[in-house]
Amino acid sequence: MELRRSPLHARHVALGANLVDFGGWEMPVAYPTGTLAEHAACRSAAALFDVSHLGTVRITDGDAFDRLQSTLTNDLSRIGPGRAQYTHLLDDDASVLDDIIVWWHREGDVFDVMPNASNTSSVVEAVGGRDITHTRAVLALQGPTAREVLATLAPAAAAVRRFRVMSAEVAGVECTVAGTGYTGEDGVELAVALDGAEQVWDALIDAGAFPAGLGARDTLRLEAALPLHGAELGPGITSLQAGLGWVVAWDKPAFAGRDAALAERERGVGRRLVGLHSEGRRPARAGSAVLVGGEQAGFVTSGNFSPQLGHGIALAFVDSSADTDAAIALDVRGTAIPATVVPTPFV
Numbered sequence: 001m002e003l004r005r006s007p008l009h010a011r012h013v014a015l016g017a018n019l020v021d022f023g024g025w026e027m028p029v030a031y032p033t034g035t036l037a038e039h040a041a042c043r044s045a046a047a048l049f050d051v052s053h054l055g056t057v058r059i060t061d062g063d064a065f066d067r068l069q070s071t072l073t074n075d076l077s078r079i080g081p082g083r084a085q086y087t088h089l090l091d092d093d094a095s096v097l098d099d100i101i102v103w104w105h106r107e108g109d110v111f112d113v114m115p116n117a118s119n120t121s122s123v124v125e126a127v128g129g130r131d132i133t134h135t136r137a138v139l140a141l142q143g144p145t146a147r148e149v150l151a152t153l154a155p156a157a158a159a160v161r162r163f164r165v166m167s168a169e170v171a172g173v174e175c176t177v178a179g180t181g182y183t184g185e186d187g188v189e190l191a192v193a194l195d196g197a198e199q200v201w202d203a204l205i206d207a208g209a210f211p212a213g214l215g216a217r218d219t220l221r222l223e224a225a226l227p228l229h230g231a232e233l234g235p236g237i238t239s240l241q242a243g244l245g246w247v248v249a250w251d252k253p254a255f256a257g258r259d260a261a262l263a264e265r266e267r268g269v270g271r272r273l274v275g276l277h278s279e280g281r282r283p284a285r286a287g288s289a290v291l292v293g294g295e296q297a298g299f300v301t302s303g304n305f306s307p308q309l310g311h312g313i314a315l316a317f318v319d320s321s322a323d324t325d326a327a328i329a330l331d332v333r334g335t336a337i338p339a340t341v342v343p344t345p346f347v
Contacts, residue, residue, distance in 0.1 A: 184224025
């Protein structure tokens, strides 16, 4: 199957990006600067990511609020127009079909539901609406100086608060700007129509943003202990197991998977997601066994070298009955590497 391409594909090619298959899209994993430099740029300055592979489902029907409220786990009545919310779509067994950001436009009855790249059709099936992914690009400007960079082009857009949504002109192009992101740093995400995508990208780069690929986005989100669908969330994994019970409005009368979610809350989870520091620079990878007292008690869901900390970090599911005060090790290709359970986020 032919890979889909971002509206900014030509810009990535011109910058010499290493392009890879990411959820059916040909996307930049890194530029010649390399993942470590791109990661550092986001932690210390401002990095610009193309995340156009993420889906956008627009819902404008008169019953949009009610449909989303009765399907997704979080409580939309806690927010209002001009706000964003993180939420889950559950299967009948309470597995997380997708974790989603909802942008509620200031116009009132306009919602952009933002699923993961490969889950857009499933979200349309669950909540209705139109898949408008092909009509726009989405840029994520992240880092401690991200707002300073944006303010040179659009002061109003730079002032958008965390989890707020607004319309603003950036570099002469009308954008939807949200105070959201996936790196653990402050910043914004901008949705822009196809014909303005390159203009906004170029203006942000010229203003001082550092182009960064999805490799850095992954090491950044792991340091921030943000879940990845297909790793910490997905078939057989529930919100409670992932430590995300706060995403579920338990007192809502209806949402998909509610009965199974309530039943699990009542009986307790059989496993829990933990953060692990491992010794040395050699990290555990997804699937590595977690050994407690020499016996397997879980497995790694995401693991990598932390550029910020200088050693391996991992997220892992561990049996709830396991004594995590006992000696813990990660089986990395037959070598047992000592590890320690630590609070998250790592950075």
